[in-house]
Structure formats: C-alpha cells, structure tokens
Amino acid sequence: MSNKVKIVMVGPPECGKTTLTNFLSESGEVGSGEYRPTKGCRILEFEMPNVTYNNTAASVEVELWDVSGDRTYETCWPVIQRGAQGVIFVYSPGRDEHARVLDNLYTHFAEQQGVSEAQCVVFCHYKPGAKGKGAKLSTSFNKISKIDTHLDDDSGSVKRDFNDFIASVMGHMSDVVERQENFILQ
Numbered sequence: 001m002s003n004k005v006k007i008v009m010v011g012p013p014e015c016g017k018t019t020l021t022n023f024l025s026e027s028g029e030v031g032s033g034e035y036r037p038t039k040g041c042r043i044l045e046f047e048m049p050n051v052t053y054n055n056t057a058a059s060v061e062v063e064l065w066d067v068s069g070d071r072t073y074e075t076c077w078p079v080i081q082r083g084a085q086g087v088i089f090v091y092s093p094g095r096d097e098h099a100r101v102l103d104n105l106y107t108h109f110a111e112q113q114g115v116s117e118a119q120c121v122v123f124c125h126y127k128p129g130a131k132g133k134g135a136k137l138s139t140s141f142n143k144i145s146k147i148d149t150h151l152d153d154d155s156g157s158v159k160r161d162f163n164d165f166i167a168s169v170m171g172h173m174s175d176v177v178e179r180q181e182n183f184i185l186q
Helices: 017-025 071-081 097-111 155-185
Strands: 004-010 041-053 056-067 086-091 120-126 145-150
Touching: 004 017, 004 097, 004 155, 017 041, 017 056, 017 086, 017 120, 017 155, 041 071, 041 155, 056 071, 056 155, 071 097, 086 097, 086 155, 097 120, 120 155, 145 155
Parallel strands: 004 056, 004 086, 086 120, 120 145
Antiparallel strands: 041 056
16 A cells, blocks of 8 residues: 555635645745635645554655635536545634535535545634634534644644544555455455
C-alpha cells in the first residue's frame, strides 16, 4: 500500500480553508488578515513523518486540496473529487447557513463518492476573535468527528487532530487493501 493520501478540504466561502491549509502544510501565510478567495482549487503537497496507524509508524505524503467555496467552480468538483481518500469539512461558528452548505458538500464529496465517515472530519474554525458556537449539523454528520480549531491559542492541538485524521484515513485504506487481498486468497 502506498503511503500517499489525497485529502480535499471543502466548506463555504471565507470560513478559513486556505488559512488551515497553509498552517497544516506549513506553507504560505497564515492569517494575513486580507481575504483573497481561492480560485477553483489549490493543491499543496507535504510529508508528515511518524503517522501511526494499524500499529505501524510511517511517513505519509499528503496531497491537500484547498477547494474554493465559490459555487461557480462546482463544475470542477468531479475532477477534484476523483481519487480523494478523505474529506475535511470546514465552517465558521455562529454561521447557521454554513450547515446547509456543508450538507450539499457532504452529498457531493462524501456520499456520492463512497467516502466513509472514518474518512471525514469536520473543523469548526474559529478565526482570531471569533465568538459563537458551532452550527447544529444535520444527521449526515452524526458519525463524523467534529473538532473546534483555534490557530491563535491552540495551534498544537490542530496539528495533532489533523495527524489523528490522517492516521484514521490511512488505517481505513490499509483495512480495505487487507480485505481485498483476503478476498483474492479465498
């Protein structure tokens, strides 16, 4: 099995996807203050050393796709979705309309692509000074981990949570490969 994983990060416009992507990949500016919407999609590649899954520690090459929240790029979604092994849903606290957007994104990026709950995570991203509670999400998200992300005062936990998510995705992928091999041997 390859130690490479493709993760797509999706959410409504201006919820912090690019800031999180830059932070997690350790590339680009984090929190410059000026909003610049992503055009279509950005792909960042980086390596994560020491990801532990199924009692194995390995380096994992991550392809993190930062997908624009602008629905004008929806025609690009089929290409972006292809081969994705994990989905990060991002939204901002105190923005109830974001829950409706996430439902649509869940349908397109997880449900229609056969991506399981173990391969998904929800980040409720708190920008500096943001207040409020995360929106009530639909039942589609009941079995998906929900994590509050704060880069200003708790950035270490965001990295740990992302590492845990990558480990979960890699473990799921490893289990699928093992089941396929066992089926072939029967």
